Amino acid sequence: MKKTTRVNHPPAVDLPPDNHPVVAPIYQTVKFQFDSVEETERYLRGERRGFYYLRSSNPTTRQLELLLAELQGRDDCLVTASGVGAISQALLSLTSQGDHVLCFIESYNPTRYLIRRVLGRFGVAHTLLSIEDLAGVERTLAARPTRLVVFESPTNPVTKIADIGALTRLARAAGALSVLDNTFAGFHQHGSFDVDVYLHSLTKYASGTGDVMGGAVIARSELIGAMRNDFGALGGTLDPHAAFLILRGLKTYFVRYRAQCASALAIAQRLAAHPAVARVHYPGLPTHPQHALAAEQMQDFGTIVSFDLHGGAPAARRFADTLQLFARSASLGSTESLVVTAQMMGARELDADLQRLSAITAGTIRLSIGLEDLEDLLTDLERALARPESQQR
Ligand SMILES: *Cc1c(COP(=O)(O)O)cnc(C)c1O
Numbered sequence: 001m002k003k004t005t006r007v008n009h010p011p012a013v014d015l016p017p018d019n020h021p022v023v024a025p026i027y028q029t030v031k032f033q034f035d036s037v038e039e040t041e042r043y044l045r046g047e048r049r050g051f052y053y054l055r056s057s058n059p060t061t062r063q064l065e066l067l068l069a070e071l072q073g074r075d076d077c078l079v080t081a082s083g084v085g086a087i088s089q090a091l092l093s094l095t096s097q098g099d100h101v102l103c104f105i106e107s108y109n110p111t112r113y114l115i116r117r118v119l120g121r122f123g124v125a126h127t128l129l130s131i132e133d134l135a136g137v138e139r140t141l142a143a144r145p146t147r148l149v150v151f152e153s154p155t156n157p158v159t160k161i162a163d164i165g166a167l168t169r170l171a172r173a174a175g176a177l178s179v180l181d182n183t184f185a186g187f188h189q190h191g192s193f194d195v196d197v198y199l200h201s202l203t204k205y206a207s208g209t210g211d212v213m214g215g216a217v218i219a220r221s222e223l224i225g226a227m228r229n230d231f232g233a234l235g236g237t238l239d240p241h242a243a244f245l246i247l248r249g250l251k252t253y254f255v256r257y258r259a260q261c262a263s264a265l266a267i268a269q270r271l272a273a274h275p276a277v278a279r280v281h282y283p284g285l286p287t288h289p290q291h292a293l294a295a296e297q298m299q300d301f302g303t304i305v306s307f308d309l310h311g312g313a314p315a316a317r318r319f320a321d322t323l324q325l326f327a328r329s330a331s332l333g334s335t336e337s338l339v340v341t342a343q344m345m346g347a348r349e350l351d352a353d354l355q356r357l358s359a360i361t362a363g364t365i366r367l368s369i370g371l372e373d374l375e376d377l378l379t380d381l382e383r384a385l386a387r388p389e390s391q392q393r
Pocket residue numbers: 082083084085108152156181183184200201202203204213214215331
């Protein structure tokens with residue numbers, strides 16, 4: 001064999017059968033082969049197990065899928081290249097022309113865009129309600145056949161809590177599939193509810209370090225099986241190296257999530273007592289209007305703390321610009337703390353009435369609490385809150 005050939009066919013290194021890596025290796029390969037064409041044909045006819053082409057599956061992405069399904073308490077999972085990829089592929093796969101989808105004002109902006117603008121172009125109708133309007137949900141589901149009820153809890157950014165028990169009961173009774181984007185609550189929460197499909201951005205708590213993107217759709221195997229071919233054809237495959245990084249991140253998921261929640265609660269309490277703050281939105285505070293519902297549904301209340309400043313948009317800008325430990329950036333669930341203002345979140349396509357229902361004000365700030373020392377974060381926040389007064393003097 002010439003060296004020009006050898007570099008393309010390097011020596012194989014096989015582990016002895018009783019010798020195993022402690023951390024599963026990254027299968028950074030698009031293609032797999034079987035020992036014969038006959039076995040390849042059997043695989044392609046679905047008569048044997050194995051791997052053939054990454055867009056269909058790969059041992060590293062499959063390991064992540066099996067782990068996520070178990071964490072969320074379902075049988076199966078499909079991972080995708082981003083959270084939005086999981087949402088768009090699930091929505092496209094689960095709907096057909098003439099279907100009706102129920103969705104909510106308080107949804108993640110790209111989700112609302114996908115349902116209204118993209119599915120709308122393919123003849124899928126929608127109704128947009130507030131997540132607090134259960135009577136409206138009941139009316140809508142009684143009035144027209146509905147394929148999907150797509151919702152989130154807690155919602156972004158003001159942490160409204162969806163009544164998951166009521167929504168899933170109403171959806172089930174009407175023959176609609178319930179689809180819960182569970183990114184804010186994480187993989188260990190809401191699993192006992194009768195939710196048909198869970199969506200997740202792995203970019204957030206799963207990776208934890210904010211350096212890799214991914215998404216997941218988790219459901220019973222019958223539903224995942226029905227979506228699998230469409231996902232292969234839509235093509236938003238997660239790369240094995242990204243899957244490996246997300247698997248690594250998940251090892252510390254529980255300790256990170258719980259430590260960040262503990263800091264979030266302490267920060268919410270401190271903000272609630274501050275004179276510059278008009279209102280704090282954190283489901284773990286007894287003053288949150290849905291604290292009782294949150295306590296029934298969740299063990300951990302999340303790492304997002306939102307609040308409204310008395311001084312409106314100028315005060316919000318000044319506050320966010322003064323912070324030193326919070327990056328002025330999107331996303332959440334990473335080990336570094338983040339801050340966004342209402343203007344940065346911008347649900348721009350909602351009219352004034354819908355904006356009012358969404359409960360976002362010009363002075364709304366959203367904090368994503370990281371793993372920094374709690375006292376350092378509190379000091380930074382108090383310094384930034386104190387600044388407007390000191391400027392007036
Ligand atoms: C971030 C986020 C997404 C999208 O995830 P990406 O990985 O950024 O594509 C979807 N839903 C919610 C609730 C999110 O916070």
